[in-house]
Amino acid sequence: MRDPYEILGVAKTASAEEIRKAYRKLAKKLHPDLNPGDKQAEERFKEVSVANDLLSDPDKRRRFDAGEIDASGAEKAPPNARYYRDYAGEGSHPYGGQSSYGDFAQGDDMFAELLRRAAEQARRRPGADLHYELQVDFLDAVNGAARTITLPQGGTLNVTIPAGVEDGQILRLRGKGAPSPGEGPPGDALVQIAVRPHRFFTRDGDDILLDLPVTVKEAALGAEVRAPTTTGSVMLKIPKRSNTGDVLRLRGKGVKKRDGAGDELVKLKVMMPTQSEPELEAFLAGWTPASSYDPRKEM
Amino acid sequence: MINEREFLERARLDRGTLAVWIEEEWLIPGRTAHELAFTEMDLARANLIHDLKDKMGVNDEGLGVILHLLDQMHALRRALAETLRSARERQPPAGG
Numbered sequence: 001m002r003d004p005y006e007i008l009g010v011a012k013t014a015s016a017e018e019i020r021k022a023y024r025k026l027a028k029k030l031h032p033d034l035n036p037g038d039k040q041a042e043e044r045f046k047e048v049s050v051a052n053d054l055l056s057d058p059d060k061r062r063r064f065d066a067g068e069i070d071a072s073g074a075e076k077a078p079p080n081a082r083y084y085r086d087y088a089g090e091g092s093h094p095y096g097g098q099s100s101y102g103d104f105a106q107g108d109d110m111f112a113e114l115l116r117r118a119a120e121q122a123r124r125r126p127g128a129d130l131h132y133e134l135q136v137d138f139l140d141a142v143n144g145a146a147r148t149i150t151l152p153q154g155g156t157l158n159v160t161i162p163a164g165v166e167d168g169q170i171l172r173l174r175g176k177g178a179p180s181p182g183e184g185p186p187g188d189a190l191v192q193i194a195v196r197p198h199r200f201f202t203r204d205g206d207d208i209l210l211d212l213p214v215t216v217k218e219a220a221l222g223a224e225v226r227a228p229t230t231t232g233s234v235m236l237k238i239p240k241r242s243n244t245g246d247v248l249r250l251r252g253k254g255v256k257k258r259d260g261a262g263d264e265l266v267k268l269k270v271m272m273p274t275q276s277e278p279e280l281e282a283f284l285a286g287w288t289p290a291s292s293y294d295p296r297k298e299m
Numbered sequence: 300m301i302n303e304r305e306f307l308e309r310a311r312l313d314r315g316t317l318a319v320w321i322e323e324e325w326l327i328p329g330r331t332a333h334e335l336a337f338t339e340m341d342l343a344r345a346n347l348i349h350d351l352k353d354k355m356g357v358n359d360e361g362l363g364v365i366l367h368l369l370d371q372m373h374a375l376r377r378a379l380a381e382t383l384r385s386a387r388e389r390q391p392p393a394g395g
Binding site for chain 1: 327329330336338339340343344346347350351354355356366369370372373374375376377378380381382385386389
């Protein structure tokens with residue numbers, strides 16, 4: 001670590017004002033963004049910043065002069081993570097400045113042509129993509145729907161939700177993004193779909209899952225019951241001696257996609273009556289099961 | 300993509316100052332549906348503006364001039380880089 005006085009080019013007796021002036025002069029000369037083509041400017045600028053950090057703080061300067069800390073013991077001047085020049089070379093950004101070589105692009109030689117092409121490219125740069133989020137109901141996500149987003153900056157956006165869209169999926173609406181800063185095409189609108197949960201349907205891939213409560217009688221004797229699907233109710237045959245956890249498959253009643261449809265999987269849930277049923281209770285009290293069925297024997 | 304709140308914090312700016320910088324076109328953020336959207340590049344540019352003002356004592360009038368000239372210099376550097384690249388591609392291979 002070099003002597004900070006030397007780095008700033010000031011005498012040991014320099015006043016705070018002299019140090020400030022010396023630093024400013026060097027910063028103006030060495031700041032990496034004012035020297036985009038000079039790789040060493042960054043190192044030198046850092047060195048000057050550290051020196052200034054040490055000498056512009058009266059307490060640190062006193063301790064350095066007294067030999068309590070050395071130049072490297074000084075806190076590092078917070079360096080910029082990256083300098084503007086590290087980005088400015090990128091092709092497309094809003095801080096253009098093409099006008100700076102308009103005159104060179106007038107001729108008909110190779111270089112003028114290249115410059116014109118560069119300017120043309122900048123002009124044709126497409127607009128930015130805009131991001132939106134759209135909440136859709138479970139059934140709209142399964143069956144498809146058309147929605148209109150009202151944009152905060154005014155205007156609307158029509159979104160066609162394809163049947164079977166999934167939570168988190170992003171729909172790209174070509175040309176519905178921000179306009180080009182030049183004469184290029186507009187960007188795209190990217191609409192992320194958030195599917196609201198349903199009261200009783202859930203989804204596993206293209207299959208629809210449903211827990212269907214049935215009465216003890218329906219489960220024991222079999223029955224035909226009305227079961228909801230995403231496209232309306234159907235009659236579902238409950239086989240005799242059905243049990244909680246049995247799964248009945250309604251083929252093709254799942255999510256319909258271009259390459260086929262999933263199924264609806266109906267899981268039965270046998271429900272005891274919630275009201276008092278004296279006859280049932282009396283029967284069960286006097287009932288001797290024909291087999292010694294123990295539902296807990298696996299435990 | 301950096302949102303406005305994160306940008307204000309990382310660029311050590313308050314809302315009012317940011318509004319002025321945008322008004323002056325020192326910063327040109329993008330926009331999403333709901334708010335301003337900044338990039339790492341905007342952040343580096345904000346740091347440069349801080350450096351120019353605080354470390355070098357550039358006043359507001361001078362700052363606009365400097366940024367404008369810097370932008371032109373970078374455009375020239377890009378054009379030069381592009382020109383050199385194309386010229387090298389067109390050049391017949393050396394040696395032979």
